[in-house]
Amino acid sequence: MATKKVPAKKPAAKKPAPKVTKLAATGEKPKAAKPKGSKKKLQLLRGMRDILPQEQMYWDYVRGALDQVSRAYGYSRIDVPVVEELQLFKRTIGEGTDVVDKEMYEFETKGEDQVALRPEFTAGVARAFIEHGMMNQPQPVKLWTDGALFRYDRPQAGRYRQFHQGNWEIIGSPQAALDAELIAMGYNFLSDVGLPVTVLINSLGTPDTRKQYVNALKDYLKPHRKQLDETSQERFNKNPLRILDSKDERTQEILEGAPQIVDFLDDESREHFMSVLEYLDESGIPYRLESRLVRGLDYYSHTAFEFVLTPPEVVAGEATEDAAADTVDAETGEAKVAESSVAGMALGGGGRYNYLVEQLGGPAGTPAVGMAIGLERVILAIRELKVEIAPEPTADVFLAQIGETARKRALKLFEELRKAGIAVMSNISKNRLSDQLSLASKASAKYTLILGQKEMIDNTIIIRDMAAGSQETIDQEKLVATLQKALKK
Protein backbone atom coordinates (compact mmCIF):
# COMPACT_ATOMS: atom_id res chain seq x y z
CA MET A 1 0.00 0.00 0.00
CA ALA A 2 2.56 2.43 1.07
CA THR A 3 4.73 1.81 -1.94
CA LYS A 4 1.86 2.45 -4.30
CA LYS A 5 1.07 5.79 -2.81
CA VAL A 6 4.51 7.21 -3.16
CA PRO A 7 4.87 6.95 -6.93
CA ALA A 8 1.35 8.24 -7.38
CA LYS A 9 2.11 11.40 -5.49
CA LYS A 10 5.31 12.34 -7.21
CA PRO A 11 4.04 13.29 -10.65
CA ALA A 12 1.05 15.01 -9.18
CA ALA A 13 3.19 17.12 -6.94
CA LYS A 14 5.70 18.01 -9.57
CA LYS A 15 3.53 19.22 -12.40
CA PRO A 16 1.34 21.91 -10.91
CA ALA A 17 4.20 24.04 -9.72
CA PRO A 18 5.84 24.61 -13.13
CA LYS A 19 2.46 25.38 -14.64
CA VAL A 20 1.89 28.26 -12.33
CA THR A 21 5.20 29.88 -13.08
CA LYS A 22 4.74 29.41 -16.78
CA LEU A 23 1.41 31.16 -16.70
CA ALA A 24 2.88 34.02 -14.80
CA ALA A 25 5.75 34.29 -17.22
CA THR A 26 3.63 34.30 -20.34
CA GLY A 27 1.16 36.62 -18.75
CA GLU A 28 3.81 39.27 -18.46
CA LYS A 29 4.08 40.09 -22.13
CA PRO A 30 0.45 40.73 -23.01
CA LYS A 31 0.65 43.53 -20.43
CA ALA A 32 -1.91 42.15 -18.00
CA ALA A 33 0.71 41.11 -15.53
CA LYS A 34 -0.89 42.91 -12.63
CA PRO A 35 -4.57 42.27 -12.83
CA LYS A 36 -4.58 41.13 -9.26
CA GLY A 37 -3.36 43.71 -6.83
CA SER A 38 -3.98 41.05 -4.24
CA LYS A 39 -0.57 39.69 -5.13
CA LYS A 40 0.92 42.41 -3.00
CA LYS A 41 3.45 40.83 -0.75
CA LEU A 42 2.45 40.71 2.86
CA GLN A 43 5.39 41.44 5.02
CA LEU A 44 6.47 42.28 8.51
CA LEU A 45 5.54 45.73 9.72
CA ARG A 46 8.51 47.95 10.16
CA GLY A 47 10.45 47.24 13.30
CA MET A 48 8.60 43.98 13.94
CA ARG A 49 10.14 40.57 13.67
CA ASP A 50 9.46 36.87 13.92
CA ILE A 51 11.40 34.82 16.38
CA LEU A 52 11.86 31.65 14.38
CA PRO A 53 12.30 28.16 15.77
CA GLN A 54 16.06 28.21 15.22
CA GLU A 55 16.39 31.23 17.46
CA GLN A 56 14.21 29.94 20.26
CA MET A 57 17.10 28.24 21.99
CA TYR A 58 18.53 31.65 22.84
CA TRP A 59 15.24 32.82 24.22
CA ASP A 60 14.84 29.68 26.29
CA TYR A 61 18.34 30.18 27.57
CA VAL A 62 17.82 33.80 28.53
CA ARG A 63 14.35 33.35 29.96
CA GLY A 64 15.59 30.40 31.96
CA ALA A 65 18.33 32.51 33.48
CA LEU A 66 15.83 35.30 34.11
CA ASP A 67 13.51 33.03 35.98
CA GLN A 68 16.32 31.47 37.98
CA VAL A 69 17.92 34.70 39.10
CA SER A 70 14.58 36.29 39.95
CA ARG A 71 13.62 33.41 42.20
CA ALA A 72 17.03 33.36 43.82
CA TYR A 73 16.73 37.02 44.78
CA GLY A 74 13.22 36.57 46.09
CA TYR A 75 11.09 38.21 43.43
CA SER A 76 7.50 37.27 42.73
CA ARG A 77 6.29 37.09 39.18
CA ILE A 78 3.69 39.58 38.01
CA ASP A 79 2.22 40.08 34.56
CA VAL A 80 0.58 43.34 33.63
CA PRO A 81 -1.41 44.14 30.48
CA VAL A 82 0.10 45.23 27.23
CA VAL A 83 -2.48 47.99 26.94
CA GLU A 84 -3.04 50.64 29.59
CA GLU A 85 -4.63 54.04 29.85
CA LEU A 86 -2.62 56.58 27.93
CA GLN A 87 -2.51 58.85 30.95
CA LEU A 88 -0.67 56.28 33.04
CA PHE A 89 2.38 56.59 30.84
CA LYS A 90 2.09 60.29 30.24
CA ARG A 91 2.00 61.01 33.94
CA THR A 92 4.83 58.74 34.97
CA ILE A 93 7.33 58.81 32.15
CA GLY A 94 6.65 62.49 31.65
CA GLU A 95 5.56 64.67 28.80
CA GLY A 96 8.55 66.18 27.10
CA THR A 97 10.38 62.86 27.05
CA ASP A 98 10.87 61.27 23.67
CA VAL A 99 9.27 58.05 24.79
CA VAL A 100 6.01 59.80 25.44
CA ASP A 101 6.13 62.54 22.85
CA LYS A 102 7.06 60.56 19.80
CA GLU A 103 7.47 56.88 20.49
CA MET A 104 4.17 55.74 21.95
CA TYR A 105 1.72 53.50 20.18
CA GLU A 106 -1.42 55.30 21.25
CA PHE A 107 -4.92 54.94 19.94
CA GLU A 108 -8.59 55.25 20.73
CA THR A 109 -10.64 52.13 21.37
CA LYS A 110 -14.17 51.52 20.13
CA GLY A 111 -15.33 52.64 23.54
CA GLU A 112 -13.44 55.88 22.94
CA ASP A 113 -10.86 55.23 25.63
CA GLN A 114 -7.46 56.78 25.07
CA VAL A 115 -5.02 53.92 25.47
CA ALA A 116 -1.42 53.06 24.69
CA LEU A 117 0.72 49.99 24.19
CA ARG A 118 3.17 49.81 27.09
CA PRO A 119 6.51 51.39 26.25
CA GLU A 120 7.98 50.15 29.55
CA PHE A 121 6.97 48.14 32.60
CA THR A 122 7.42 50.36 35.61
CA ALA A 123 4.26 52.39 35.23
CA GLY A 124 2.06 49.31 34.88
CA VAL A 125 3.68 47.49 37.78
CA ALA A 126 3.39 50.55 40.02
CA ARG A 127 -0.27 50.86 39.03
CA ALA A 128 -0.83 47.21 39.94
CA PHE A 129 0.92 47.70 43.26
CA ILE A 130 -1.48 50.46 44.17
CA GLU A 131 -4.59 48.92 42.69
CA HIS A 132 -4.15 45.66 44.56
CA GLY A 133 -3.19 47.18 47.87
CA MET A 134 0.27 45.68 47.94
CA MET A 135 1.27 48.32 50.46
CA ASN A 136 -0.40 46.01 52.94
CA GLN A 137 2.05 43.22 52.24
CA PRO A 138 5.36 42.95 54.02
CA GLN A 139 7.57 45.67 52.56
CA PRO A 140 9.37 45.87 50.30
CA VAL A 141 7.46 44.08 47.57
CA LYS A 142 9.75 42.60 44.97
CA LEU A 143 8.18 42.00 41.59
CA TRP A 144 9.58 40.80 38.31
CA THR A 145 8.19 40.28 34.85
CA ASP A 146 9.19 39.97 31.25
CA GLY A 147 7.38 40.52 27.99
CA ALA A 148 6.84 42.65 24.95
CA LEU A 149 7.06 46.43 24.93
CA PHE A 150 6.36 48.84 22.12
CA ARG A 151 8.09 51.97 21.00
CA TYR A 152 7.49 53.66 17.67
CA ASP A 153 11.14 54.35 17.06
CA ARG A 154 13.25 54.03 13.96
CA PRO A 155 14.58 50.47 13.90
CA GLN A 156 18.24 49.53 13.93
CA ALA A 157 20.24 46.49 14.95
CA GLY A 158 19.13 45.57 18.47
CA ARG A 159 16.35 48.12 18.31
CA TYR A 160 12.84 47.13 17.37
CA ARG A 161 9.39 48.58 17.67
CA GLN A 162 8.24 45.52 19.52
CA PHE A 163 10.93 44.37 21.90
CA HIS A 164 11.28 42.46 25.13
CA GLN A 165 12.64 43.25 28.53
CA GLY A 166 13.18 41.50 31.79
CA ASN A 167 12.04 43.86 34.53
CA TRP A 168 12.37 44.08 38.30
CA GLU A 169 10.85 46.46 40.80
CA ILE A 170 11.40 46.75 44.53
CA ILE A 171 8.65 48.86 46.00
CA GLY A 172 8.33 50.07 49.56
CA SER A 173 11.84 50.59 50.91
CA PRO A 174 14.37 53.41 50.66
CA GLN A 175 17.29 51.20 51.73
CA ALA A 176 20.47 51.78 49.77
CA ALA A 177 21.27 48.12 50.21
CA LEU A 178 18.39 47.35 47.86
CA ASP A 179 19.75 49.60 45.15
CA ALA A 180 22.99 47.68 45.41
CA GLU A 181 21.31 44.30 45.51
CA LEU A 182 19.34 45.14 42.40
CA ILE A 183 22.44 46.27 40.55
CA ALA A 184 24.31 43.18 41.71
CA MET A 185 21.50 40.99 40.46
CA GLY A 186 21.52 42.61 37.05
CA TYR A 187 25.26 42.33 36.89
CA ASN A 188 25.20 38.70 37.94
CA PHE A 189 22.43 37.85 35.53
CA LEU A 190 24.40 39.26 32.62
CA SER A 191 27.55 37.53 33.79
CA ASP A 192 25.73 34.22 34.23
CA VAL A 193 24.49 34.48 30.73
CA GLY A 194 28.06 34.97 29.54
CA LEU A 195 28.32 38.70 28.96
CA PRO A 196 31.11 40.94 30.27
CA VAL A 197 29.48 44.14 31.44
CA THR A 198 30.40 47.36 33.13
CA VAL A 199 28.09 49.15 35.52
CA LEU A 200 27.82 52.88 35.01
CA ILE A 201 26.33 54.68 37.96
CA ASN A 202 25.30 58.14 39.03
CA SER A 203 22.97 59.86 41.41
CA LEU A 204 20.30 62.30 40.34
CA GLY A 205 19.28 63.30 43.85
CA THR A 206 15.82 64.58 44.62
CA PRO A 207 13.64 66.58 42.28
CA ASP A 208 14.88 69.60 44.16
CA THR A 209 18.57 68.92 43.66
CA ARG A 210 17.77 68.25 40.07
CA LYS A 211 16.18 71.65 39.74
CA GLN A 212 19.17 73.36 41.29
CA TYR A 213 21.54 71.44 39.13
CA VAL A 214 19.66 72.22 35.96
CA ASN A 215 19.91 75.90 36.78
CA ALA A 216 23.61 75.64 37.48
CA LEU A 217 24.16 73.74 34.27
CA LYS A 218 22.26 76.32 32.27
CA ASP A 219 24.23 79.12 33.88
CA TYR A 220 27.42 77.36 32.94
CA LEU A 221 26.37 76.66 29.37
CA LYS A 222 24.81 80.00 28.65
CA PRO A 223 27.99 81.76 27.54
CA HIS A 224 28.86 78.81 25.28
CA ARG A 225 25.40 78.34 23.95
CA LYS A 226 26.14 79.34 20.39
CA GLN A 227 28.95 76.80 20.16
CA LEU A 228 26.82 73.84 21.14
CA ASP A 229 25.60 71.45 18.50
CA GLU A 230 22.18 72.03 17.10
CA THR A 231 20.18 69.48 19.08
CA SER A 232 21.87 70.55 22.29
CA GLN A 233 20.78 74.13 21.64
CA GLU A 234 17.24 72.93 21.24
CA ARG A 235 17.48 70.97 24.46
CA PHE A 236 18.79 73.94 26.35
CA ASN A 237 15.33 74.97 27.37
CA LYS A 238 13.40 71.79 26.87
CA ASN A 239 15.55 69.20 28.58
CA PRO A 240 19.00 70.53 29.47
CA LEU A 241 20.10 67.40 31.30
CA ARG A 242 20.16 65.53 28.05
CA ILE A 243 22.83 67.85 26.70
CA LEU A 244 25.18 65.83 28.88
CA ASP A 245 24.62 62.87 26.58
CA SER A 246 25.55 64.71 23.42
CA LYS A 247 28.03 62.91 21.24
CA ASP A 248 29.16 66.08 19.56
CA GLU A 249 32.87 66.59 20.22
CA ARG A 250 32.69 70.32 20.61
CA THR A 251 29.83 70.02 23.02
CA GLN A 252 31.68 67.42 25.02
CA GLU A 253 34.68 69.71 25.26
CA ILE A 254 32.53 72.45 26.63
CA LEU A 255 31.01 70.03 29.09
CA GLU A 256 34.43 69.17 30.51
CA GLY A 257 34.23 71.99 32.98
CA ALA A 258 30.52 71.76 33.63
CA PRO A 259 29.22 71.38 37.15
CA GLN A 260 28.50 67.82 38.23
CA ILE A 261 25.23 66.79 39.73
CA VAL A 262 26.94 64.92 42.54
CA ASP A 263 28.06 68.24 43.97
CA PHE A 264 24.48 69.36 44.31
CA LEU A 265 23.20 66.41 46.26
CA ASP A 266 21.72 67.17 49.63
CA ASP A 267 23.17 65.36 52.62
CA GLU A 268 20.61 62.60 52.57
CA SER A 269 20.99 61.90 48.88
CA ARG A 270 24.75 61.96 49.13
CA GLU A 271 24.69 59.60 52.03
CA HIS A 272 22.40 57.27 50.16
CA PHE A 273 24.60 57.30 47.12
CA MET A 274 27.79 56.70 49.10
CA SER A 275 26.07 53.86 50.83
CA VAL A 276 25.08 52.25 47.54
CA LEU A 277 28.66 52.45 46.35
CA GLU A 278 29.93 50.92 49.56
CA TYR A 279 27.59 47.99 49.17
CA LEU A 280 28.76 47.54 45.62
CA ASP A 281 32.38 47.59 46.71
CA GLU A 282 31.53 45.02 49.31
CA SER A 283 29.87 42.70 46.80
CA GLY A 284 32.77 43.06 44.40
CA ILE A 285 30.66 44.52 41.62
CA PRO A 286 32.86 46.67 39.41
CA TYR A 287 31.32 50.01 38.54
CA ARG A 288 32.30 53.31 37.06
CA LEU A 289 31.04 56.65 38.23
CA GLU A 290 29.48 58.40 35.31
CA SER A 291 28.55 61.91 36.23
CA ARG A 292 26.82 62.45 32.92
CA LEU A 293 24.54 59.47 33.14
CA VAL A 294 21.01 60.80 33.06
CA ARG A 295 18.18 58.51 32.32
CA GLY A 296 15.57 59.48 29.77
CA LEU A 297 12.52 59.02 31.93
CA ASP A 298 11.39 61.75 34.26
CA TYR A 299 10.55 59.62 37.24
CA TYR A 300 14.06 58.68 38.26
CA SER A 301 15.61 60.08 41.41
CA HIS A 302 18.76 59.27 43.36
CA THR A 303 20.49 56.21 41.96
CA ALA A 304 20.63 55.82 38.19
CA PHE A 305 22.63 53.07 36.52
CA GLU A 306 23.22 51.35 33.26
CA PHE A 307 24.76 48.08 32.11
CA VAL A 308 27.06 48.40 29.17
CA LEU A 309 28.75 45.61 27.27
CA THR A 310 32.34 46.03 28.40
CA PRO A 311 34.34 47.96 25.82
CA PRO A 312 37.85 46.60 25.29
CA GLU A 313 39.75 49.49 26.87
CA VAL A 314 38.02 49.03 30.18
CA VAL A 315 38.86 45.36 30.33
CA ALA A 316 42.42 45.73 29.18
CA GLY A 317 43.21 49.13 30.62
CA GLU A 318 42.87 50.37 34.17
CA ALA A 319 41.93 47.15 35.84
CA THR A 320 38.56 47.65 37.43
CA GLU A 321 39.44 45.20 40.16
CA ASP A 322 39.60 41.46 40.02
CA ALA A 323 35.91 40.97 39.58
CA ALA A 324 36.09 42.37 36.08
CA ALA A 325 38.73 39.88 35.10
CA ASP A 326 36.67 37.08 36.59
CA THR A 327 33.71 37.70 34.41
CA VAL A 328 35.72 38.04 31.26
CA ASP A 329 37.72 35.03 32.26
CA ALA A 330 39.05 33.83 28.93
CA GLU A 331 41.11 36.23 26.92
CA THR A 332 39.20 35.20 23.88
CA GLY A 333 36.21 36.91 25.37
CA GLU A 334 38.03 40.22 25.49
CA ALA A 335 39.26 39.93 21.97
CA LYS A 336 35.81 39.16 20.72
CA VAL A 337 34.28 42.14 22.41
CA ALA A 338 37.04 44.29 21.04
CA GLU A 339 36.48 43.33 17.45
CA SER A 340 32.75 43.24 17.85
CA SER A 341 30.43 46.00 16.83
CA VAL A 342 28.35 45.46 19.92
CA ALA A 343 30.97 46.64 22.41
CA GLY A 344 29.61 49.48 24.46
CA MET A 345 26.03 48.59 23.72
CA ALA A 346 23.62 49.42 26.51
CA LEU A 347 21.97 46.22 27.70
CA GLY A 348 19.82 47.64 30.43
CA GLY A 349 19.54 50.03 33.28
CA GLY A 350 17.37 51.44 35.95
CA GLY A 351 17.24 53.58 39.01
CA ARG A 352 15.29 54.75 41.96
CA TYR A 353 11.90 56.36 41.64
CA ASN A 354 10.84 57.45 45.09
CA TYR A 355 8.09 59.78 43.91
CA LEU A 356 6.34 57.71 41.26
CA VAL A 357 4.03 55.62 43.42
CA GLU A 358 2.76 58.61 45.32
CA GLN A 359 2.29 60.49 42.09
CA LEU A 360 0.04 57.71 40.83
CA GLY A 361 -2.15 58.00 43.89
CA GLY A 362 -0.39 55.48 46.10
CA PRO A 363 0.61 56.03 49.72
CA ALA A 364 2.71 59.15 50.19
CA GLY A 365 6.40 58.60 50.28
CA THR A 366 6.46 55.07 48.88
CA PRO A 367 10.02 54.61 47.67
CA ALA A 368 11.05 52.20 44.94
CA VAL A 369 13.90 51.04 42.72
CA GLY A 370 13.64 49.31 39.37
CA MET A 371 15.64 47.87 36.55
CA ALA A 372 15.09 46.60 33.04
CA ILE A 373 17.27 44.56 30.72
CA GLY A 374 16.72 44.37 26.98
CA LEU A 375 16.38 40.77 25.87
CA GLU A 376 16.98 41.32 22.16
CA ARG A 377 20.23 43.05 22.98
CA VAL A 378 21.31 40.38 25.39
CA ILE A 379 20.68 37.76 22.73
CA LEU A 380 22.38 39.86 20.08
CA ALA A 381 25.45 40.09 22.31
CA ILE A 382 25.36 36.40 23.15
CA ARG A 383 25.30 35.53 19.49
CA GLU A 384 27.86 38.12 18.55
CA LEU A 385 30.29 36.95 21.22
CA LYS A 386 29.51 33.34 20.36
CA VAL A 387 28.72 32.48 23.94
CA GLU A 388 28.33 28.73 24.11
CA ILE A 389 25.00 27.73 25.41
CA ALA A 390 23.91 24.30 26.48
CA PRO A 391 22.43 22.44 23.53
CA GLU A 392 18.72 22.03 23.51
CA PRO A 393 17.50 18.99 25.33
CA THR A 394 16.82 16.48 22.61
CA ALA A 395 14.76 13.36 22.53
CA ASP A 396 16.24 10.37 24.29
CA VAL A 397 14.73 7.89 21.91
CA PHE A 398 13.14 7.88 18.49
CA LEU A 399 10.41 5.36 17.86
CA ALA A 400 10.52 4.05 14.29
CA GLN A 401 7.84 1.85 12.87
CA ILE A 402 7.52 -0.18 9.69
CA GLY A 403 4.22 -1.43 8.39
CA GLU A 404 0.62 -0.83 9.27
CA THR A 405 0.32 -3.13 12.30
CA ALA A 406 3.54 -1.86 13.79
CA ARG A 407 2.39 1.69 13.28
CA LYS A 408 -0.75 1.08 15.26
CA ARG A 409 1.21 -0.51 18.05
CA ALA A 410 3.70 2.36 17.93
CA LEU A 411 0.99 4.86 18.73
CA LYS A 412 0.29 3.10 22.00
CA LEU A 413 3.90 2.39 22.76
CA PHE A 414 4.75 6.05 22.30
CA GLU A 415 2.30 6.96 25.01
CA GLU A 416 3.62 4.29 27.37
CA LEU A 417 7.13 5.60 26.98
CA ARG A 418 6.08 9.18 27.43
CA LYS A 419 4.23 8.33 30.63
CA ALA A 420 7.31 6.51 31.86
CA GLY A 421 9.15 9.81 31.66
CA ILE A 422 11.20 9.00 28.60
CA ALA A 423 11.67 11.81 26.10
CA VAL A 424 10.45 10.05 23.00
CA MET A 425 9.74 11.33 19.55
CA SER A 426 8.54 9.73 16.35
CA ASN A 427 7.11 10.56 12.99
CA ILE A 428 4.34 8.19 12.06
CA SER A 429 3.84 9.85 8.72
CA LYS A 430 7.04 8.23 7.49
CA ASN A 431 7.11 4.74 6.03
CA ARG A 432 10.73 4.10 5.20
CA LEU A 433 13.06 3.09 7.96
CA SER A 434 15.92 5.06 6.47
CA ASP A 435 13.87 8.24 6.66
CA GLN A 436 13.10 7.62 10.27
CA LEU A 437 16.68 6.85 11.16
CA SER A 438 17.68 10.02 9.47
CA LEU A 439 15.21 12.00 11.57
CA ALA A 440 16.41 10.26 14.72
CA SER A 441 19.93 11.17 13.86
CA LYS A 442 19.06 14.81 13.22
CA ALA A 443 17.27 15.01 16.53
CA SER A 444 20.37 13.43 18.08
CA ALA A 445 18.36 10.74 19.81
CA LYS A 446 20.50 8.35 21.82
CA TYR A 447 18.48 5.32 20.81
CA THR A 448 16.16 4.41 18.01
CA LEU A 449 13.51 1.81 18.63
CA ILE A 450 12.66 -0.22 15.58
CA LEU A 451 9.32 -1.92 15.42
CA GLY A 452 8.44 -3.87 12.26
CA GLN A 453 6.54 -6.93 11.08
CA LYS A 454 9.10 -9.35 12.42
CA GLU A 455 9.13 -7.77 15.85
CA MET A 456 5.35 -7.62 15.99
CA ILE A 457 5.22 -11.39 15.49
CA ASP A 458 7.87 -12.10 18.13
CA ASN A 459 6.57 -9.41 20.44
CA THR A 460 10.05 -7.90 20.52
CA ILE A 461 11.61 -4.58 19.58
CA ILE A 462 15.03 -3.48 18.42
CA ILE A 463 16.99 -0.92 20.42
CA ARG A 464 19.61 0.74 18.29
CA ASP A 465 22.40 2.74 19.90
CA MET A 466 22.81 5.61 17.46
CA ALA A 467 26.31 6.64 18.43
CA ALA A 468 27.72 3.12 18.54
CA GLY A 469 25.73 1.84 15.62
CA SER A 470 25.02 -1.35 17.50
CA GLN A 471 21.63 -2.79 18.28
CA GLU A 472 19.91 -5.54 20.17
CA THR A 473 16.52 -7.14 20.21
CA ILE A 474 14.56 -7.35 23.43
CA ASP A 475 11.07 -8.31 24.55
CA GLN A 476 8.58 -5.48 24.38
CA GLU A 477 7.65 -5.95 28.04
CA LYS A 478 11.19 -5.18 29.08
CA LEU A 479 11.47 -2.08 26.94
CA VAL A 480 10.55 0.59 29.46
CA ALA A 481 12.72 -0.87 32.19
CA THR A 482 15.66 -1.33 29.83
CA LEU A 483 15.45 2.21 28.53
CA GLN A 484 15.11 3.71 31.96
CA LYS A 485 18.22 1.89 33.03
CA ALA A 486 20.15 2.82 29.93
CA LEU A 487 19.23 6.50 30.15
CA LYS A 488 19.96 6.80 33.84
CA LYS A 489 23.33 8.37 33.05
Place this chain on the structure above:
RNA sequence: GUGGCUAUAGCUCAGUUGGUUAGAGCAUCGGUUUGUGGUACCGGGGGUCGUGGGUUCAAGUCCCAUUAGCCACCCCA
Protein backbone atom coordinates in the same frame (compact mmCIF):
# COMPACT_ATOMS: atom_id res chain seq x y z
C1' G B 1 11.81 62.60 12.15
C1' U B 2 17.01 63.67 9.04
C1' G B 3 21.10 61.72 6.05
C1' G B 4 24.00 57.53 3.81
C1' C B 5 24.48 52.32 2.12
C1' U B 6 21.95 47.90 0.62
C1' A B 7 17.90 44.48 -1.52
C1' U B 8 19.23 38.12 -6.77
C1' A B 9 16.45 30.62 -4.50
C1' G B 10 14.54 28.86 2.48
C1' C B 11 20.04 30.66 3.99
C1' U B 12 25.04 32.79 2.39
C1' C B 13 26.34 34.91 -1.99
C1' A B 14 28.24 35.23 -7.62
C1' G B 15 26.30 37.59 -11.98
C1' U B 16 31.94 40.78 -16.89
C1' U B 17 31.30 48.14 -19.97
C1' G B 18 22.92 46.69 -20.27
C1' G B 19 22.88 41.48 -24.84
C1' U B 20 20.39 34.36 -25.67
C1' U B 21 16.85 29.62 -21.45
C1' A B 22 19.87 34.09 -14.07
C1' G B 23 24.23 30.56 -11.40
C1' A B 24 27.04 28.22 -6.97
C1' G B 25 27.42 26.27 -1.98
C1' C B 26 24.30 24.93 2.05
C1' A B 27 19.28 23.38 2.96
C1' U B 28 15.08 20.60 0.90
C1' C B 29 12.88 16.42 -2.00
C1' G B 30 13.82 11.80 -4.70
C1' G B 31 17.15 7.67 -6.23
C1' U B 32 21.50 4.20 -5.57
C1' U B 33 19.53 0.84 -0.67
C1' U B 34 10.69 -1.50 -1.26
C1' G B 35 13.93 -3.21 7.23
C1' U B 36 19.04 0.50 8.92
C1' G B 37 20.89 7.18 9.95
C1' G B 38 24.86 10.69 10.54
C1' U B 39 29.56 9.60 4.94
C1' A B 40 29.46 9.11 -0.68
C1' C B 41 27.49 9.36 -5.66
C1' C B 42 23.32 10.66 -9.12
C1' G B 43 19.00 13.46 -10.04
C1' G B 44 14.64 16.88 -9.08
C1' G B 45 11.90 21.10 -7.28
C1' G B 46 12.33 26.00 -5.89
C1' G B 47 13.62 33.00 -8.60
C1' U B 48 7.46 37.97 -11.78
C1' C B 49 16.39 39.57 -9.47
C1' G B 50 12.00 43.77 -2.86
C1' U B 51 7.64 46.57 -5.30
C1' G B 52 5.90 50.26 -9.03
C1' G B 53 7.15 53.27 -13.02
C1' G B 54 10.77 55.14 -16.75
C1' U B 55 15.06 55.06 -20.50
C1' U B 56 16.44 51.37 -24.42
C1' C B 57 15.84 47.25 -30.10
C1' A B 58 17.22 44.90 -25.30
C1' A B 59 17.31 46.07 -17.94
C1' G B 60 19.14 41.62 -12.42
C1' U B 61 22.53 45.51 -14.51
C1' C B 62 20.97 52.64 -15.97
C1' C B 63 17.19 56.60 -13.88
C1' C B 64 12.96 57.95 -10.54
C1' A B 65 9.61 56.70 -6.74
C1' U B 66 8.26 53.41 -2.90
C1' U B 67 8.86 49.58 0.93
C1' A B 68 12.12 47.06 4.12
C1' G B 69 16.96 46.18 6.40
C1' C B 70 21.61 48.11 8.01
C1' C B 71 24.74 52.51 9.55
C1' A B 72 25.09 57.53 11.59
C1' C B 73 22.01 61.28 13.98
C1' C B 74 18.18 60.84 17.59
C1' C B 75 16.65 57.80 21.40
C1' C B 76 17.36 54.12 24.46
C1' A B 77 16.48 48.42 25.65
